[in-house]
Amino acid sequence: GQNIDQPTEMTATEGAIVQINCTYQTSGFNGLFWYQQHAGEAPTFLSYNVLDGLEEKGRFSSFLSRSKGYSYLLLKELQMKDSASYLCAVRDEGNAGNMLTFGGGTRLMVKP
């Protein structure tokens, strides 16, 4: 089985930097995704890590350490529109269908 942990809520200030952590335990790790979900809307893809290191995409970066079972999403120059839930999801090679298992999500509130 899989266990994915992320903080439930975080608060940050507009213009600042925030790091959202995700730890996981899995039998056959095969990739980690980050999704953004605004309230009442569908999740949208942000980033994908399968190898160790940092992936940068504009204001958003995602880091992975497979040996530690750890990832983080880094959001720079925060904007009010970044207020949303951020979902960490892990793919397990051990599952025949390569199912994606989601963490509970981190609700980020950006304040002026």
Added chain:
Amino acid sequence: EAQVTQNPRYLITVTGKKLTVTCSQNMNHEYMSWYRQDPGLGLRQIYYSMNVEVTDKGDVPEGYKVSRKEKRNFPLILESPSPNQTSLYFCASSLARYNEQFFGPGTRLTVL
């Protein structure tokens, strides 16, 4: 426009009355799946399909059925809905099993 569509978007029904939630994608994706999202529990996979006529159970399949007769459509069937199936449902698709998933807009179901 490339998209995943779901219908209906909102549905209130009564216990035991069979219902179907449709899902369709126009991206020629092979992989499709259904999730339910509940407060505190995150997104949980119900069923997935790796191709036409190939479906399999996810984490929470009890009380649900699916079919994949055509590549673009993946309906979710509740033969006898119960109140514990009140939830927000998302359909998702991806090019193949290893790619990021694109989510539909969601269906909010209430079973009285």
